[in-house]
Amino acid sequence: MAKNFDVVVIGGGPGGYVAAIRAAQLGFSTACIDEWKNEKNGPAPGGTCTNVGCIPSKALLQSSEHYEHANHAFAEHGIEVKGLSMNVGQMLARKNTIVKQNNDGILYLFKKNKVAFFHGRGSFVKGDANGYEIKVAGAAEETITGKHIIVATGSNPRALPNAPFDEKLILSNTGALAIDAVPKKLGVIGAGVIGLEMGSVWRRLGAEVTVLEALTTFLGAVDEQIAKEAHKLFTKQGLAISLGVKIGAITAGKKDVTVEYTDDKGNAQKAVFDKLIVSIGRVPNTIGLNAEGVGLKLDERGFIAVDGDCKTNLPNVWAVGDVVRGPMLAHKAEEEGVAVAERIAGQHGHVNFNTIPWVIYTSPEIAWVGKTEQQLKAEGVAYKAGTFPFMANGRARALGDTNGMVKFLADAKTDEILGVHIIGPMASELIAEAVVAMEFRASSEDIARICHAHPSLSEATKEAALAVDKRSLNF
Ligand code: FAD
Numbered sequence: 373m374a375k376n377f378d379v380v381v382i383g384g385g386p387g388g389y390v391a392a393i394r395a396a397q398l399g400f401s402t403a404c405i406d407e408w409k410n411e412k413n414g415p416a417p418g419g420t421c422t423n424v425g426c427i428p429s430k431a432l433l434q435s436s437e438h439y440e441h442a443n444h445a446f447a448e449h450g451i452e453v454k455g456l457s458m459n460v461g462q463m464l465a466r467k468n469t470i471v472k473q474n475n476d477g478i479l480y481l482f483k484k485n486k487v488a489f490f491h492g493r494g495s496f497v498k499g500d501a502n503g504y505e506i507k508v509a510g511a512a513e514e515t516i517t518g519k520h521i522i523v524a525t526g527s528n529p530r531a532l533p534n535a536p537f538d539e540k541l542i543l544s545n546t547g548a549l550a551i552d553a554v555p556k557k558l559g560v561i562g563a564g565v566i567g568l569e570m571g572s573v574w575r576r577l578g579a580e581v582t583v584l585e586a587l588t589t590f591l592g593a594v595d596e597q598i599a600k601e602a603h604k605l606f607t608k609q610g611l612a613i614s615l616g617v618k619i620g621a622i623t624a625g626k627k628d629v630t631v632e633y634t635d636d637k638g639n640a641q642k643a644v645f646d647k648l649i650v651s652i653g654r655v656p657n658t659i660g661l662n663a664e665g666v667g668l669k670l671d672e673r674g675f676i677a678v679d680g681d682c683k684t685n686l687p688n689v690w691a692v693g694d695v696v697r698g699p700m701l702a703h704k705a706e707e708e709g710v711a712v713a714e715r716i717a718g719q720h721g722h723v724n725f726n727t728i729p730w731v732i733y734t735s736p737e738i739a740w741v742g743k744t745e746q747q748l749k750a751e752g753v754a755y756k757a758g759t760f761p762f763m764a765n766g767r768a769r770a771l772g773d774t775n776g777m778v779k780f781l782a783d784a785k786t787d788e789i790l791g792v793h794i795i796g797p798m799a800s801e802l803i804a805e806a807v808v809a810m811e812f813r814a815s816s817e818d819i820a821r822i823c824h825a826h827p828s829l830s831e832a833t834k835e836a837a838l839a840v841d842k843r844s845l846n847f
């Protein structure tokens with residue numbers, strides 16, 4: 373295999389593998405190095421997202437939702453289920469198959485696009501504006517060179533200082549996605565995205581789930597009205613969410629974990645769990661990269677320091693995805709990867725941070741793009757709001773999924789859409805229309821005047837846009 377490349381990408385997650393494909397499409401000789409191993413020590417490109425993130429979590433969310441529907445929703449449709457049971461082993465096997473399909477899909481894409489794949493850990497040896505030597509430590513050790521280097525080494529779960537992950541009792545996302553029997557009592561520290569998604573999976577399957585959150589505000593980054601609705605619905609579903617707690621000692625026994633904490637009233641509490649998921653955020657991963665050896669600058673939080681174009685302090689070295697500032701989302705990493713490859717080619721790659729959508733895949737799903745109402749208030753922006761509840765949407769009624777709403781926020785003067793917030797069925801899909809609208813700097817009236825299929829959930833989007841001008845037709 374060739375050893376000298378125009379572009380070498382370190383890391384094969386969504387940021388790295390997409391950057392490599394785009395660079396190859398643009399005519400560069402390209403290599404991608406990734407160290408992730410499957411059970412058989414073979415390559416498993418796709419990063420956190422494919423192996424222990426987006427993909428496996430959505431697989432388990434789907435399985436557990438089917439189970440919950442069979443348990444609680446089928447009867448209403450006249451479907452009678454007797455002797456329903458959950459085979460957790462089969463659910464995990466299905467998830468593993470989906471992960472492998474994605475790993476293999478990326479290897480196929482590398483072949484198709486003539487990206488040279490190296491399985492092992494990549495680290496800087498030396499280099500300058502003329503090129504860099506990168507050591508690949510895999511089954512064998514070799515050195516390759518790249519004129520441009522794109523670092524996409526991702527992130528790792530943040531552990532509590534007094535509770536290292538053992539992945540048996542104290543679980544990061546990796547262990548949380550591989551629990552092999554429904555725990556009776558599951559503790560979750562951190563009511564963020566992972567805590568709520570994973571907590572939902574195991575609650576649906578019958579676990580008693582307690583979520584302990586340090587902040588006094590629930591989902592602080594989410595529009596307040598939507599977050600309030602989410603808190604109400606999740607609590608009704610049976611997630612016990614305690615806000616404003618201060619976590620104290622965590623003691624792992626043989627079969628359970630004891631968590632001592634102070635509740636929001638200052639009372640000392642103690643809870644014993646069969647498993648404990650710690651989901652308190654993630655930290656950038658630069659382990660083993662030899663950043664210091666070549667003078668690659670990190671910021672004070674350990675992220676690789678980059679400018680708005682993902683350029684690092686070293687000439688022709690770029691960094692994208694979770695290892696740099698900005699939201700830790702797969703699609704953000706991908707967009708940065710594409711933009712960097714295009715910039716290397718002298719094109720004008722661009723990532724619009726204002727229109728990056730967020731989705732939390734709970735039930736109901738929560739999705740948003742743009743500003744929240746509290747942000748607009750804080751910024752002193754004059755705005756109009758319009759909401760429409762799924763309760764008044766025919767398709768949602770037919771689906772039996774009427775919780776939630778769509779909310780539009782538009783500029784009071786120009787009517788430009790400033791934010792769209794959805795809690796409800798298929799919010800993850802519905803938000804795409806809002807993203808397109810905001811990219812084209814549409815007004816709420818633009819959406820209100822577009823013909824939406826009937827009956828469809830997207831009519832709730834149109835109706836919320838109409839509501840900005842106080843002229844909903846169906847509510
Ligand atoms: P990563 O995906 O972390 O990939 C980095 C890769 O680089 C890894 O394969 C790693 O092994 C490799 N690597 C690191 N160092 C080296 C080295 N020195 N040499 C060689 N290889 C190296 N985001 C969403 O948008 N939607 C979701 O639904 C979603 N769900 C998630 C669920 C969970 C449980 C978790 C944990 C995360 C989720 N995320 C989701 C976040 C998403 O996974 C990340 O934002 C995304 O994976 C970041 O991509 P990346 O390419 O920057 O890094």
Ligand code: NAI
Nearest residue numbers: 562563564565566567585586587651652653654700731732
């Ligand atoms: P998070 O940042 O979403 O949530 C962490 C939560 O833990 C916060 O609410 C925080 O206040 C709380 N916390 C922090 N320290 C604490 C402590 N000592 N005690 C109690 N609570 C504490 O992080 P999470 O859930 O770990 O996920 C990491 C990242 O992965 C997300 O920010 C997101 O970028 C990505 N992700 C995205 C998903 C999606 O797009 N659907 C799904 C899962 C993860």
